[in-house]
Amino acid sequence: MKLYNHFINGEWVEPAKNKYFDTENPYTGEVWAKVARGCEKDADQAVKAAKAAFDSGAWADMRPTQRGKLLVRLAEIIEREAERLANLEVRDNGKLITEMSAQTKYLAEWYRYFGGLADKIEGAVLPADRPGIFNYTRYEPLGVIGMITAWNSPLLLLAWKLAPALAAGNTAIIKPSEFTSASSLEFMELVNEAGFPKGVVNCITGFGIEIGAAMVEHPDVAKIAFTGSDFAGQKIYETAAKKIMPVTLELGGKSPNIVFEDADFEAAVMGAISGIFAATGQTCIAGSRLLVQRTIHDKFVKRLVKVASEAKIGDPMSVETHVGPVTTAPQYDKILQYIKVAEEDGATCVLGGKPYTGDGVQGDRFVEPTIFTGVNNNMRIAQEEVFGPILSVIPFDTEEDAIQIGNDIVFGLAAGVWTSDLGRAFRMSEKLKAGTVWVNTYRAVSFMTPFGGYKRSGQGRESGQESIKEFMQVKSVWIAQQTTSSNPFIMQ
Ligand code: NAD
Secondary structure, three states: OEEEOEEEOOEEEOOOOOOEEEEEOOOOOOEEEEEEOOOHHHHHHHHHHHHHHHHOOOOOOOOHHHHHHHHHHHHHHHHHHHHHHHHHHHHHHOOOHHHHHHHHHHOHHHHHHHHHHHHHOOOOEEOOOOOOEEEEEEEEEOOEEEEEOOOOOHHHHHHHHHHHHHHOOOEEEEEOOOOOOHHHHHHHHHHHHHOOOOOOEEEOOOOHHHHHHHHHHOOOOOEEEEEOOHHHHHHHHHHHHHHOOOEEEEOOOOOEEEEOOOOOHHHHHHHHHHHHOHHHHOOOOOOOEEEEEHHHHHHHHHHHHHHHHOOOEOOOOOOOOOEOOOOOHHHHHHHHHHHHHHHHOOOEEEEOOOEOOOOOOOOOOOEOOEEEEOOOOOOHHHHOOOOOOEEEEEEEOOHHHHHHHHHOOOEEOEEEEEOOOHHHHHHHHHHOOOOEEEEOOOOOOOOOOOEOOEEOOEEOOEOOHHHHHHHEEEEEEEEEOOOOOOOOOOOO
16 A cells, blocks of 8 residues: 655655545545645644745746746656556546546646746836836745645646746645545655755645645745635635735636537537536536527437437546546535435436446446436526536527526636627627636636636636736835935925
């Protein structure tokens, strides 16, 4: 059995209380490793290491070009190790190998992109409005950044935070989800090999309300970059408010995927499937509310049910599999609970609706791809994030209806629009209140493109050039070219 310790100051460190918890393979249910269960003391040790590394200037004062080179070197190592990392993610979180292989290769791009950006952060010389003054701005790192990630895509969510934060000159403490800590810990070996100075990147593990909360509360943590539920996000935001600490919050969603009668029918069906059944629906950007124009509703649902019913459920390591297991036991229970809620609220289940126990699956963590019709947008199944393979189909009549229903939700992470009318594509993109709008595609993300939520889906943006500024603060500098003795009792 593998045993994982914390990674602090470039060393593997045993947890202060010598406690460990199990991590299991969601497909087989087998416990395959033990992970350090950290406490406040471990969080403090990691913060001290990250702060010392920041204060020493070993990283923040390194020439930005050199910092960038180290990030690019890390990108190369990631590419070399991508297959191993993909296998590890599948083992620990049950996502499909087909998706994880592509994702682990692609995540190198975040480190390459932000490595390239490290020496392109420019302040400005300002046109001073008084004589004899040289006025300029400079961007500076914040200090120690705490990075907390969810279980559904640990290394990708980490790349979105770690690459820009390091490029900006900060030091980092990573706290992955207690359900999927292994890949972030193994990633530390790659960081070590790339040659980052000790203490620049640290990884501590354990439960959110134990070591996670202790890290957030720590006075020497300058910012938290968080991905997870809106519930935990709110708690972190409350603590941050007490410290006056900046945060980025990447939270949940209940995204509308909207199909108009003029859409490419087959492409829209595939887009609806990819929106909800990819990754077993365990994605923040799931298009879990499918809005279909009433004129094509019945035909569309019929085709959707046919395609979804043919999805192969099973071993995430098989390239033939379309839908894998649910990652965690609590999540599995939650999904089944929401199926009950939908039925009690009067939605009609036209596909699935129960655990999958068919041929070729191990363990007991499978839910059938499930489709509900007759859903009203006020129902809980339409308003609350399930984070599983459960689709709610909601009919609409006009473009205005689609916008009204699409926006009638506390979340605003993403939205999809399927249409062949260019004008409508622009109008819908403008009116939908979501951080990302996809037209005639779904579930695309890139290192170049800002990602984040409106409303209860979050705060701040990850990826894209601007996101590096989320990890920096601007300083204004005034230099008098010669000293004068003007009246000291009035503003200069
Ligand atoms: P979660 O909120 O339960 O946990 C997320 C992380 O926060 C874990 O590491 C956990 O240990 C930690 N945590 C929990 N409470 C904490 C606290 N009080 N203080 C400090 N840390 C704490 O979420 P989850 O179940 O792991 O992930 C699923 C959620 O994440 C869904 O809502 C999903 O939509 C969201 N998500 C959002 C994005 C995005 O980019 N917007 C991406 C992936 C997942």
